[in-house]
Amino acid sequence: MKKITELTADLAAPIIAERGCALWDVEYVKEAGAWYLRVLLDKDGGVDILDCEAISRALSDLLDEADPIEGSYTLEVGSAGAERALKRPGDFAKFMGSPVTVKLYRNRDGRKEFAGILAGYDEATGTVTVRVGEQEMIFEKADTALVRLRVEFS
Structure with a gap:
């Protein structure tokens, strides 16, 4: 059903x-x-x-x-809005290189939210790679509450 x-x-x-x-x-x-x-x-x-x-x-x-x-x-x-949630593999592929915000269930390095550029998505594991400043950070699917697009104002 x-x-x-x-x-x-x-x-x-x-x-x-x-x-x-x-x-x-x-x-x-x-x-x-x-x-x-x-x-x-x-x-x-x-x-x-x-x-x-x-x-x-x-x-x-x-x-x-x-x-x-x-x-x-x-x-x-x-x-869906400018700051829509990315959920499916196709969403991540479409917006690769775009600004995103990653929200986590638990603190990592003293915080639960990270803003950066979407740099990778592994469809097999659901891990998301985000470039935060000069550093690439990998977020495991089980730790990630939400990944959404982020609007940047110049």
């Missing part, structure tokens, strides 16, 4: 493509006692509110018809 996120991705894909967008991620999370189904989009030139509105309306109708989720939830459709 497919997970809710996979079912939603399958339903959303044609609608998202029609709008000239790409599916970045689907999340189904409980926050403050309420369930949220988030569909995050990407698009060259950026996702705008009209994209989100059109996709949300069409997807809401499809989800009502397919009814893959028991109970109530809030559907949110939005941009």
Whole structure:
């Protein structure tokens, strides 16, 4: 049986493509006692509110018809954002050489957050290599809570 996120991705894909967008991620999370189904989009030139509105309306109708989720939830459709999380091997490949922030579960060298340039990703082990200043640091998958893009302002 497919997970809710996979079912939603399958339903959303044609609608998202029609709008000239790409599916970045689907999340189904409980926050403050309420369930949220988030569909995050990407698009060259950026996702705008009209994209989100059109996709949300069409997807809401499809989800009502397919009814893959028991109970109530809030559907949110939005941009993955400039500081989006990198999760899949393709995400890391696409943004190799980009500024990132790595957040760890436990302190390393007295801190849990490191900012640098994405220098490597090992698909087999999930390790991430980041150039922090002049030093390359390797972060093991088990130690890494989050890797996300970082916007630098000059």
